[in-house]
Amino acid sequence: MAVHPITIAGEPVLHTRATAVEHFDDALRTLIADMYETMDEAHGVGLAAPQIGVGLRIFVYGMANDDGVPPRGVLVNPTLVTSKVSGAEPDEDESEGCLSFPGESFPLKRAEWVKINGFDGAGDPVEFEATGWFARCMQHEFDHLNGTLYVDRLNPRFARKAKKASKTNGWGQPGLTWMPGVDPDPFGH
Numbered sequence: 423m424a425v426h427p428i429t430i431a432g433e434p435v436l437h438t439r440a441t442a443v444e445h446f447d448d449a450l451r452t453l454i455a456d457m458y459e460t461m462d463e464a465h466g467v468g469l470a471a472p473q474i475g476v477g478l479r480i481f482v483y484g485m486a487n488d489d490g491v492p493p494r495g496v497l498v499n500p501t502l503v504t505s506k507v508s509g510a511e512p513d514e515d516e517s518e519g520c521l522s523f524p525g526e527s528f529p530l531k532r533a534e535w536v537k538i539n540g541f542d543g544a545g546d547p548v549e550f551e552a553t554g555w556f557a558r559c560m561q562h563e564f565d566h567l568n569g570t571l572y573v574d575r576l577n578p579r580f581a582r583k584a585k586k587a588s589k590t591n592g593w594g595q596p597g598l599t600w601m602p603g604v605d606p607d608p609f610g611h
């Protein structure tokens with residue numbers, strides 16, 4: 423197993439629709455193990471394959487929840503159904519962050535409920551419903567598989583702030599990564 427560098431906004435794989443996993447083999451299981459290790463080293467609550475430069479439809483998560491779902495898991499080739507997203511302005515306590523937009527956070531409305539279907543690393547079906555922050559996590563990670571970052575969904579006010587942050591940090595170009603456990607933790611965890 424190995425910790426991988428985490429891609430930063432501007433790296434093309436983060437902005438491209440990922441492709442479906444076709445083979446549930448040892449290579450897939452090694453990749454998933456590396457994703458868990460990288461997520462843990464980065465103190466993240468979720469990590470999608472494009473965030474380690476792999477354009478496949480896989481994410482892992484680590485988040486306690488009130489939905490009776492195991493607090494750690496992997497979704498391969500997931501589908502997602504959500505409740506309607508409120509059109510109200512987001513509150514500050516709805517701030518989201520992303521390891522690929524490191525150190526920043528911006529408020530965003532998300533659906534309160536989702537249902538997710540997919541497969542685990544062995545190819546067995548996984549299905550559950552999620553609410554609240556766990557539902558937010560699922561939406562965030564699922565977005566990664568479609569080349570969407572949460573900053574792409576911000577309202578105009580926060581989108582401007584995110585754009586400014588990206589410019590200040592020198593992001594928005596290919597080739598940028600940070601290394602969990604080596605570089606300072608961007609979120610101070």
Ligand SMILES: [Zn+2]
Pocket residue numbers: 519520521522562566
């Ligand atoms: Zn993210």
